[in-house]
Amino acid sequence: MTKVEWKDVQSLVVTGYPKLRKAAYILWQFTPGQKGQAKLWLRKLANRVTVATPRGAEPTDKAINVALSASALATLGIDRSGFSTEFLEGIAPSPPTSSPTRCARRSSQLGDLGINDPINWRWGGWQRGPEVHGVLLLYARCNETLDSLLAEELWRMRRAATLARCAATGAPLILKAYLRSDRREHFGFCDGISQPIIEGTKDAEGLSSKQARFDVIKPGEFVIGYRGERDPRWTGTDPAGSLQRNGTYLVFRDLEQDVDAFDNFLTRTAQKVLGSDKASAREWVAARLIGRWRSGQPLVSSAFADCNKATSSERRNDFLYHYEDRYGLACPIGAHIRRANPRDSLSTDPDTALRLSRMHRIIRRGRLYGPHMAVNGARGTQTRRGIYFICLNADIAGQFELIQHSWLNNMHVGGLYDERDPLNSNSGGGTFTIQQRPTNLRLRGIPQFVTVRGGAYFFMPGITALREMAG
Helix, strand or coil, X not given: CCCCCXXXXXXXXXXXXXXXXXXXXXXXXXXXXXXXXHHHHHHHHCCCCCECCCCCCCCXXXXXXXXXXXXXXHHCCCCCCCCCHHHHHCCCCCCCCCCCCCCCHHHXXXXXXXXXXXXXXXXXXXXXXXXXXXXXXXXXXXXXXXHHHHHHHHHHCCCCEEECECCCCCCECXXXXXXXXXXXXXXXXXXXXXXXXXXXXXXXXXXXXXXXXXXXXXXXXXXXXXXXXXXXXXXXXXXXXXXXXXXXXXXXXXXXXXXXXXXXXXHHXXXXXXXXXXXXXXXXXXXXXXXXXXXXXXXXXXXXXXXXXXXXXXXXCXXXXXXXCCCCCCCCCCCHHHHHCCCCCCCCCHHXXXXXHHCCCCEECCEEECCXXXXXCCCCCCCCCEEEEEEEECCCHHHHHHHHHHHHCCCCHHHCCCCCCCCCCCCCCEEEEECCCCCCEEEEEECCCEEEEEEEEEEECCHHHHHHXXX
16 A cells, blocks of 8 residues: 655644644635735745644644635636546536526535525625635634634735635634534534544554444545545556645535524424423434434444433444344434444445445544533523534545435435435425334424535645645
8 A cells, every 4th residue: 555645744634633622714815916925825834734643643732724725726827627526616606597496406416405505605605705715724722822823824814815704794704613522512412423544544553343344444535646445546646746646625514503493303302202301302312313322322232221321431433234223223224323424234235335335434524613502401692503514535526425415315315215314404394214113203394403504615735735836
């Protein structure tokens, strides 16, 4: 196996910076007529970008990463012929004027319809002003360090770029985000448990053979220029000077969460289905929608346990659906985690299914925004809260987009016939099946819990490529 040139790869590929819990994402545009200043800024920025150290210590104070849009490459005069069609078209290409529904193909595939329609987005959608040219991703251990880093980077970019602005309010798009120490997201679930591990990194060592079988993924799925799980993608002849080499594609989506709608649905459903709206009944419903207890323990090994015994110390991830829960009697077939990572369940041959699943994994680097609300606790103001979903993949169409349209949005996945992912792909009024004996339990009228408020496709170049782009 060709060794990855990690010193030329941006660090976000190998770490989500768990020690740097504060973050700010600066969305920017190159200043018109200042191409020289833009290149000078990028050239100096390349010296500050945090480099991957897959076998060493992680940053403990601050980190910087950067990614560029397709329009940024055009502005810099860079040949874009080697980049993917999805990246060049963007996450929300304008629909054809001849379309009676004004619906673009990609928006339909991603489920960006209705209230999720790009025409309603705060940024990156069809009502945007100047296009977003890039995102500067800043991470720090505390708010004070983040504010200092933010001020410094804004000063450095002042001649080369200006801040992109919200389509609705005109406010500058400096998106503050954070990680909680308990890793819980706004719906109360422990997040980030199931992540692919890149072959050849320190994290890949010491895993059980069972977990390594589905969690250790070849580097070419995430770093361009190396062998991936799909051999035809890699020829072994990728030139060292290619602008794509040692880079990756970064998908960014602003996902707003409606915690009140989620908790109210749990209460109503628990009362209707279980005859009680006590905490244990609500947790039973919540776990079926997601596929794990809020602690992170999967239903595959604990579906019939008391929710209070599903402790945070048992975040098991080395399970396979075909052998342990083939018919969905523990974890429903349409549950969120089963759709997002079906493991060995999408074929009658589990080995083939697992091999196919390995070809479509993504690395998630998302973070929370907005105040966190205690589960079923007191409610505050109607402040926006949600997740800035960020994922890395070498093939947008075969990884992020396939997961969205073939697994999350697919109404027929796993033998189902009229339901989508209950968390991220439900546009209101959806259905959900909980497999039981002798008859299944059908939940209807599921409200929309997550709304898309913005998004873009970016390319995160290697350090050498970033310098070449800067001329």
